[in-house]
Amino acid sequence: MEIPGIGHLPVNAFVLRAEQPVLVDTGMPGSRDEFGALLAEALDLDDLRWIYLTHPDRDHTGSLMRLLDAAPQARLVTTFLGLGILSIEHQIPPDRVHLLNPGQSLDLGDRTITAFRPPLFDSPATTGFVDDRTGTCFTSDCFGAPMASAELATADDAADVPADDLAAAQQLWATVDSPWVHGVDRAAYARTVRECPALDAPLILGTHVPPARDRSAPFLDLIASVPSLPPFVGPDQAALEALLSGFAPEPRLPQDDREHAHS
Numbered sequence: 001m002e003i004p005g006i007g008h009l010p011v012n013a014f015v016l017r018a019e020q021p022v023l024v025d026t027g028m029p030g031s032r033d034e035f036g037a038l039l040a041e042a043l044d045l046d047d048l049r050w051i052y053l054t055h056p057d058r059d060h061t062g063s064l065m066r067l068l069d070a071a072p073q074a075r076l077v078t079t080f081l082g083l084g085i086l087s088i089e090h091q092i093p094p095d096r097v098h099l100l101n102p103g104q105s106l107d108l109g110d111r112t113i114t115a116f117r118p119p120l121f122d123s124p125a126t127t128g129f130v131d132d133r134t135g136t137c138f139t140s141d142c143f144g145a146p147m148a149s150a151e152l153a154t155a156d157d158a159a160d161v162p163a164d165d166l167a168a169a170q171q172l173w174a175t176v177d178s179p180w181v182h183g184v185d186r187a188a189y190a191r192t193v194r195e196c197p198a199l200d201a202p203l204i205l206g207t208h209v210p211p212a213r214d215r216s217a218p219f220l221d222l223i224a225s226v227p228s229l230p231p232f233v234g235p236d237q238a239a240l241e242a243l244l245s246g247f248a249p250e251p252r253l254p255q256d257d258r259e260h261a262h263s
Contacts, residue, residue: 001059003146007153007169008147008153009144009147009153009208010153010154010207012025012205012207013026013039017043019109019110021043022050022052023039023048023050023067024205025053027059028058032063036063039063039067048071048073049074050074051071051074052138053078053082053086054126054128055121055126055141056085056125057123059207064076074096075097075098077098077100078097078100078125079100079125082123082125083099085123100115101115101127102115102116103116106129111131111133112133113129113130113132114129119193119223120141121140121141121178126140128140128197128198130197134202135200136205137216139205140207141207141208142223143206143209143212144208145173146172148165154210156210156211157211157212158213159213163218170222170223171222171225171226174223175226175229175231178226182229182231184227189227190224194220196220201216204216
């Protein structure tokens with residue numbers, strides 16, 4: 001997803017190939033057809049058992065309702081607040097829902113996943129989770145990083161992004177996406193970072209960052225520094241008007257000429 005003035009933001013979803021397969025997030029509304037086709041290549045929708053929604057923002061829920069219709073065995077994993085937010089727009093049968101709070105676990109047959117609240121988030125319904133079989137940590141928006149290009153945004157590994165560029169992008173994203181962090185008790189915030197289950201995770205997967213292998217220490221050190229960074233201030237109306245003034249309007253043809261050109 002290209003964000004003017006910010007960069008190209010990865011928007012990832014993941015299939016966890018457990019005994020009871022899990023889809024983590026469902027992409028953006030504008031890419032439902034492509035998302036569905038790619039997902040059908042990854043697994044048989046009749047086998048999908050769980051749709052884990054890290055939070056109900058629109059870039060995570062794009063194909064949710066379509067998938068609940070197409071995957072008859074699948075149940076939605078979210079929080080009570082997440083379900084409440086979704087219910088503003090959608091009618092989700094309660095028997096298709098599994099509520100999972102931070103600290104609680106879900107048995108997938110060959111492994112257990114345990115939910116937690118990431119240190120940084122933009123929705124009070126946000127949870128991530130840890131796969132106890134592999135140690136992989138799913139972190140939702142926490143370590144997001146808008147990239148300089150679409151190619152970097154779709155990289156298979158965060159190591160493909162120059163380290164300094166990745167760190168700067170993560171710092172920018174943190175101040176954009178979690179502006180509340182500048183007003184927190186810094187000692188309390190530091191504790192949440194130290195206690196994050198991503199610590200020592202061999203693989204960190206996030207919605208808005210390429211997969212990161214053995215990067216837990218630098219990632220956590222980086223977000224620990226965010227409260228001391230300058231807050232993000234977006235463009236205001238004057239900046240928007242200055243931008244628009246740079247676009248020269250197309251010359252209007254006289255009425256007769258326009259009719260002639262149309263014919």
